[in-house]
Amino acid sequence: MPLQPPLPKPPAGLFPRAVERARITDFLSRALEASLERVAAGSTVPTFDRERFRAELARFDFVAPRPLEAVLEWTVAQLEHGITHMTHPCHFGLFNPNPTLPAQCADRIAGAFNPQLASTASSPVPVELEAHVIRAIGARAGLPAGAGHFATGGAEANYTALILALTRADPGFAERGARAFAGPVVLYASRESHGAWHKIAHQAGIGRAALNLVATDGAGRMDPAALAAAVALDRAQGRVPVMVAATAGTTAAGMIDPLGAIAALAAREGLWLHVDAAWGGAALVSERLRPHLAGVEAADSLTIDAHKWFATTMGCAMFITPHAPLLSQAFHSATSYMPSSDAALDPYLTTVQWSRRFLGLRLFLSLATVGWTGYAQHVERAVAVIDRVRAGLEQRGWTTVNDSPLALLALLPPPALGEVRTLVRRVVRAGRAWVAAASFEGRDVVRICATNGETRERDVETLVDELNAPAG
């Protein structure tokens, strides 16, 4: 080899030597433990001084290097005071959990090895391990054997369902897009379904007008008769119904659409049946709760977010379908350089992503550690927490307006406590417990979901007290 100047050293701040790495790793372990202990005893909501934070942030001009430990310490302190805390035991949140330790370990393993999960050839063990988890969850849902993958979130998984439905519905969609259809396409979801469907219809090139929000039954569930009428009307007017998305666990009230009736209608009308069980799907682990999801086994596709009730770190959604070949039809590509050992399984050829992180390990490690039984204990415990909240609030004159078998309450306060959104704002600002305001069947409700697996009796008492504290 010709003589060349020696290579410069790698920047030590990015790639420190082994001893230094170990030291910083342990420093961070201790800093996180100490911080999260303070979080659990502190405010549920941000307490930082925004102007001061902005001034400090502006000083990060990336000109002078800084010691990593100092930057880590600063960052942990900013997070400690600058977010709504999912890890606080009085956080009764929007489905985002206190993450399990096995899931956090999985994140570290994925980060340290940094495998590329685009291809079976690069990452045979991770790809098979993810497929194992997907199969196990699919079987638990009673779906015929098929395929699936992990995604960033329910929005990505639901979007994947729509792309499959469109690809199946018209052989011209893949090449010519939405113009291939004989008329405007229609996608159905209930009025209580997730807000992301609007974006998804836009992104899929069928337009926001394609989303037909079907009436509910007054109790937050899609009305199958209204769905049938909507499909008939759309067909009569030259539109092309393609997919119905049922929700198993609505965001506002945890309600489950009548899956059996919707499945029957979808089969009769030749529509793709998607079940968005992003939160509610975890109930499949419990023998007691599972019957509430009956009908899910008829789904053409299913979304379950492990980063919701399975309590992994974000984002860790699952998309599961019995129609494995359709994934390849929708997401195939060709390159000269990607290694492959099995194109039908290569994630970059069967999902919306290309480069991808090893997400599924989070659920694998959690499931492997506690098994179905441990997870059943986790979800049933959440329902027990919510039962206690309900009992406590009803005794104080609150009215429960939803009838969900899952761990989510929608309530009306007694009139003396004033208007819902004002009340919720007051409680949230006080920082001792976190709940949300939501609309359920057209009226404002206080929304309470058990999202932290470590919530204790005294946290329930704190919540009930906070919700009943008079305006000060």
Next chain:
Amino acid sequence: MPLQPPLPKPPAGLFPRAVERARITDFLSRALEASLERVAAGSTVPTFDRERFRAELARFDFVAPRPLEAVLEWTVAQLEHGITHMTHPCHFGLFNPNPTLPAQCADRIAGAFNPQLASTASSPVPVELEAHVIRAIGARAGLPAGAGHFATGGAEANYTALILALTRADPGFAERGARAFAGPVVLYASRESHGAWHKIAHQAGIGRAALNLVATDGAGRMDPAALAAAVALDRAQGRVPVMVAATAGTTAAGMIDPLGAIAALAAREGLWLHVDAAWGGAALVSERLRPHLAGVEAADSLTIDAHKWFATTMGCAMFITPHAPLLSQAFHSATSYMPSSDAALDPYLTTVQWSRRFLGLRLFLSLATVGWTGYAQHVERAVAVIDRVRAGLEQRGWTTVNDSPLALLALLPPPALGEVRTLVRRVVRAGRAWVAAASFEGRDVVRICATNGETRERDVETLVDELNAPAG
């Protein structure tokens, strides 16, 4: 509160007590350090026994619980032998890096606090911190102030660009989708562009036929005259040109499209100019390399993957645009329950995702630790590594067929070494160094990219020796 049975304990496997958490955390720290040390001295490619692995995996039926430490130990061992190793110093890979320590620390912080980055109200500090990094990178690229966000990968960022371009091009797209356009839409990228564009066109509802792959100049760069001719022909035939995607750092050969000429044509024709600098964008940190990206400042949108040359963990892409209001037009929604302090900045209203992980901290911590200067050292070092590889191989009769200023070589071996793909397969299988085969301008080449920031002189020597070893 009425008397109720006490709450059951949380499953200890998911939520262990503080002392146990600390013990397992440290156990994993040591296990990862030891494993990655062995990886660096071992095979670059999987050496596992697939049948044995499958048999062991099948035993994870999630019936009986298992000790977390045992599962962690098993998992680390499977990864050690079951992936292509990005962390191996002789891995000259498909852009996937050996991740920086600051990025790995960021992953841990994000996992431990698990903030919800969907909304400004939930995560004010993380959202502002990500915006700070996006602004800094955008300014480095010379883009006018605008907006942007972190995404899972270049595919998601490039897809975001297309949705913005379509949303701007026709006011009817948002509501009515691709049918709103007067004719079939066209999107341009070069023949050497990334394979994900096919999927992206499919997913966006404009169809794969919408992708017009423009001829290159024989050196891997888009030919602006061919682009002009294609646009004219498409218009003449009733199609609707919408966007041109220039590539700054092609996957096969690291080539940079003539950004200035393409920008001029895009401006003249009223096309959205997207620059896919997923890998090459990191060159912006170096004063020496930055001039090669001249023209990028004219982009309507820009993709840079921090998980490529910036060496964060996967996936950590950036999407940057001067057209901030368009992000809201494309991705807006409405819910009754999401808290918000600034809808124009809420990530769930301005990006394709909804729930989202705190990704940007990885680049923030890395940049904060070493600054632009440290990152310049990192990318310039990669170019120096590649210069040495080139010198070593050319001396042994190899021919370089690309002319990239970046850290990527496309080469032809001397005829005695045989056909490219056979040669690459042999080298990869031997497990001492990893390179790829690719097609560049219609012929097979050996593709070598400096992706590990810790590659040493002796690793370059190993690579050169391996590539010249006679078939055995």
